Amino acid sequence: MADPRKVFGDLLRATRIAKGYTLRKFAEMADMSPTYLSQVEQGKTDRPPTAERVRTMAELLGQNADEWTAIAGRIPDDLTDIITGEPQAMPELLRAAKGLTADELRKLTEQIREQQKDGGKQE
Amino acid sequence: MKRRIANRKYKVPFLPEKRIEDQAQLLLDEWAEAHAPIAEPPVPIEEILELHLGLDFCLADLRTELGHPDVLGGIWFGDRLIKVDQSLDPSIQPKLLGRYRFTLAHEVGHWRLHRQHLMDDPSARSLFEANCEPAFVQRAGDDAPEEFQANAFASRALMPQQMVYEAWAQWRGSHDPVAIADLDVGDYHADRQANEQVAMERFCKPLAREFDVSAQAMRIRLEKIELLVKEVQPRLFS
Numbered sequence: 043m044a045d046p047r048k049v050f051g052d053l054l055r056a057t058r059i060a061k062g063y064t065l066r067k068f069a070e071m072a073d074m075s076p077t078y079l080s081q082v083e084q085g086k087t088d089r090p091p092t093a094e095r096v097r098t099m100a101e102l103l104g105q106n107a108d109e110w111t112a113i114a115g116r117i118p119d120d121l122t123d124i125i126t127g128e129p130q131a132m133p134e135l136l137r138a139a140k141g142l143t144a145d146e147l148r149k150l151t152e153q154i155r156e157q158q159k160d161g162g163k164q165e
Numbered sequence: 166m167k168r169r170i171a172n173r174k175y176k177v178p179f180l181p182e183k184r185i186e187d188q189a190q191l192l193l194d195e196w197a198e199a200h201a202p203i204a205e206p207p208v209p210i211e212e213i214l215e216l217h218l219g220l221d222f223c224l225a226d227l228r229t230e231l232g233h234p235d236v237l238g239g240i241w242f243g244d245r246l247i248k249v250d251q252s253l254d255p256s257i258q259p260k261l262l263g264r265y266r267f268t269l270a271h272e273v274g275h276w277r278l279h280r281q282h283l284m285d286d287p288s289a290r291s292l293f294e295a296n297c298e299p300a301f302v303q304r305a306g307d308d309a310p311e312e313f314q315a316n317a318f319a320s321r322a323l324m325p326q327q328m329v330y331e332a333w334a335q336w337r338g339s340h341d342p343v344a345i346a347d348l349d350v351g352d353y354h355a356d357r358q359a360n361e362q363v364a365m366e367r368f369c370k371p372l373a374r375e376f377d378v379s380a381q382a383m384r385i386r387l388e389k390i391e392l393l394v395k396e397v398q399p400r401l402f403s
Binding site: 066 | 211212215216219221222223224225251254255256257
């Protein structure tokens, strides 16, 4: 299996170039040194970017931040709070949802949103 | 694992300076045609390297990787990769921006001047495979022919003659050269020539800043195109 750091680094570099940013320019935009950005792109860093940093880079390049965070092998910061806020029910829900297709997950998300809306009206 | 530094088993042919100048200009013309004319300095060498030539580029701890304390950069033909030593990172050492850009332009020089020659050399085939050894490694003060040529290319790519003339005229108000005798040459070194170089580099700093090159690189270029001269020759009709 390919090293996720290398997979993320290759994706980052290809997207940066496609958007027309040089290494130094993009490093400046993302508030990091070109040396560190190089290490991330080459998949050769002992300090992989944090979820927040991945989100910043994804947004600067017009990409889906959650998808990039997952590719970078990180968990978005808000998810940690969500899981620890409901330490039993939330992991159970996630385990139950494991194996559903992307389409099925989208429908489930819609249902949850509807339910939240209805719940809000009743309150 | 330390990789062995490139050795000099691959020779490059002699190239006249005019040919090097033409090659540098050709690259700038290609950029202008594909993107936009370079109306004023600095020459966008980083864009040319990554966006036009499509070369991979990174800053890395080359001194450890290659096992030499004076390495500035290197080029891996097979991986289409240029590496610059992290000691030149301009975000950490802003004063080294000129040196950083010159190192990039130097490696681009190897790509444009020497790659085809080595591609035609059957004994150099391994340089064009993935995970190859560096074809050339730039070290401080190295004056081997291939390094001299790459420096000449970098100088001409970053400071094209016409662009320098125009910037000079705008700065000085004319195309007239300046003589070293007219500069305030101090007494920093025992060597007169070293003192003159210090004076010239101090003088040409504003132009160096405009072109994002070091004062040393600008001084050498200005001497080459005779805008900085030992003494101004008297004109026939003045």
